[in-house]
Amino acid sequence: MLAPRPLREYNSILKNSSRVDVLFGYCYPSTYRAGMTGLALQILYSALNSRDDTSCERYFRHQTQSPALSVESNRPLRDNHIIGFTLTYEEDILNLIQMLVIGKIPVLAEDRTDNDPIVIIGGPVVSSNPEPYVDFVDAFVIGEGDLVIHNIIDIVKATDSRYGSIAALAEMDGLYVPTTKPSSVSHITIPDLDALEYPVAQVIPDVEEGSKLEPVFGKSFLLEVTRGCGHSCKFCLVGHICQPRRTRSLERLQDLVKQGIEQTPVNKVSLIGSSLGDLDRLEELVCWMVAKGVDVSVPSLRADSISKDLLDCLVKSGQRTLTIAPETGSSKLRKSMGKGLTDSDIEMAVKTAESVGYNSLKLYFIIGLPGETEEDIHSTVKMIQNIAKNSTMKITASVNPFVPKARTRWELEPQLELDALRTTLRNIEDQLKNVPRLTIETLDPRSARIQAALSIGNRSLGKVIRTAATYGGYGGWRRAEKETGISLLSLASDPERFSKGIPWAYLK
Ligand code: SF4
Incomplete structure (x- = not known):
């Protein structure tokens, strides 16, 4: 089914709103392109619309007609009974608030009445630390949303007031309703992926290759x-909050590929998951898809899990860029963060990629790590220089500041001050500026500071967030700090930041 103009899509679903019991607005607080890249959208959209009693329509902050009108039918945002956001990046909270404002939904949860939708947020950011956002939200999903989405709909359908629904949601495992102040909230995870429903008819924008609306991995x-x-590298959120690691069986994956290619009009499969190279039968899965004539794309692989046969198959499927994350050139720091990669693992991965025909390499590094010295930074520079010297591939090195994340083993570590981050990045760029075929990408240190503050902050940040949303951009955060008297940009290095306790201590 096609969505109404101007956005044409395959597999979007349009129901008669007057014939269902529950209207759900799925909101992504960023661009259409970013939202359509995420798996959460596909999973929740499919699960919700599989119910006869529910209509789910989508809303995005940018690139659609209006953030307050659905892509499917222009349904006004505030006409929904529930609006559910996925918050993948901390800074998108400003977009989220702007969507509420444009949609004429009171920004503060305490100002909402029985005529307003229930506002729910899920995603990795709030599963790690929901506290900075409590002012704006009726309920958070802590953990994996596909486990609770049907129960949420059943509750809202069965209760006759907004307040009754929220009170019932507070009783559910994995739901956190801030007004109830529970002593602990459990994080929910699905034990068996094979048993889970999976979206095989995925929504795909009908756009040209290279269009600004095309998802990041392509169609x-x-x-x-x-x-x-x-693994559980000390800085990494996925390695801590998504435990244990669960894998679909090869048989189930092959079945999903067959159905997916039949029901989604594409000839490319993007594999989703962390540290995929650890999967016993990844090579078999990839080579099976390649033999069927399907293009395959994989995200980053651990350097120690790469085999020549796997890369051979990936090259045949059209992949030409290998992405690996050494994190640092210092083997001492790699060891202390629990990464478990050796220099020779990384060298071997690069050599293997080149030998089978890859033509570009993407490398991820972090600076400002706990315990880092000048020498460690120098090791990172050296590693990039050596890789460039010993290969003919194009290289992109993404060098980003360390951001302490709640619920990781490095949650209490401070972040480097803004000036120190800037100086370190500038020095690295200077030392690498003459390396041929090398592009350096960096995250703006101001963004890293905002992300860190929102990752480890408490509910006092609500005021700053709300004020920043009225202005937008970095300037907005600065003005909000001044107007509220609450410092945000310096929070992640403030020695007093946990003097009132760990804000997310109740998450179990
Ligand atoms: S291997 Fe990658 S995904 Fe796994 S914990 Fe380490 S950094 Fe995170």
Whole structure:
């Protein structure tokens, strides 16, 4: 079924709103392109619309007619009984608030009445630490949303007031209703991925290749292979909050690919999951798809899990860029963060990629790590220089500041001050500026500071967030700090930041 103009899509679903009991607005607080790249949208959209009693329509902050009108039918945002956001990146909270404002929904949860939708937020950001956002939200999903989405609809359908629904949601495992102030909230995870419903008819925009509306991985069928990660690098959120690692069986994955390619009009499969190379039968899965004439794309692979046969198959399927994350050139720091990669693992991965025909390499590094010295930074520069010297591939090195994340083993570590981050990044760029075929990408240190503050902050940040949303951009955060008297940009290095306790201590 096609959505109404101007956005044409395959597999979008339009129901008669007057013939269902529950209207759900799925909101992504960023661009259409970013939202359509995420698996959460496909999973929730499909699960909700599989019910005869529910209509789910989508809303995006940017690139659609209006953030307050659905892509499917221009249904006004505030006409929904529930609006559910996925918050993937901390800074998108400003977009989220702007969507509420434009949709004429009171921004503060305490100002909402029985005529307003219930506002729910899920996603990795709030599963790690929901506290900075409590002012704006009626309920948070802590953990994996596909486990509770049907119960949420059943509750809202069965209760006759908004307040009754929220009170009933507060009783559910994995739901956090801030007004109830529970002593603990459990994080929910699905034990068996094979038993789970999976969206095989995925929504795909009908746009030209290279269009600004095209999802980041291109027009492809998203195949979730694993959830969680078998490693737990001390800085990494996935390695901590998505435990244990779960994997779909090869048989189930092959079945999903067959159905997916039949029901989604694409000939490319993007594999989704962390540290996929650890999967016993990844090579078999990839080579099976390649033999069927399907293009395959994989996200980053651990350097120690790469085999020549796997990369051979990926090259045949059209992949030409290998992405690996050494994190740092210092083997001492790699060891202390629990990454478990050696220099020779990384060298071998690069050599293998080049030998089978890859033509570009993407490398991820972090600076400002706990315990980092000048020498460690120098090791990162050296590693990039050596890789460039010993290969003919194009190289993109993405060098980003360390962001302490709640619920990781490095949650209490401070972040480097803004000036120190800037100086370190500038020095690295200076030392690498003459390396041929190398592009350096960096995250703006101001963004890293905002992300860190929102990752580890408490509910006092609500005021700053709300004020920043009225202005937007970095300037907005600065003005909000001044107007509220609450410092946000310096929070992640403030020695007093946990003097009132750990804000997310109640999450179990
Ligand atoms: S950094 Fe990669 S390997 Fe380490 S825990 Fe995170 S996803 Fe797993």
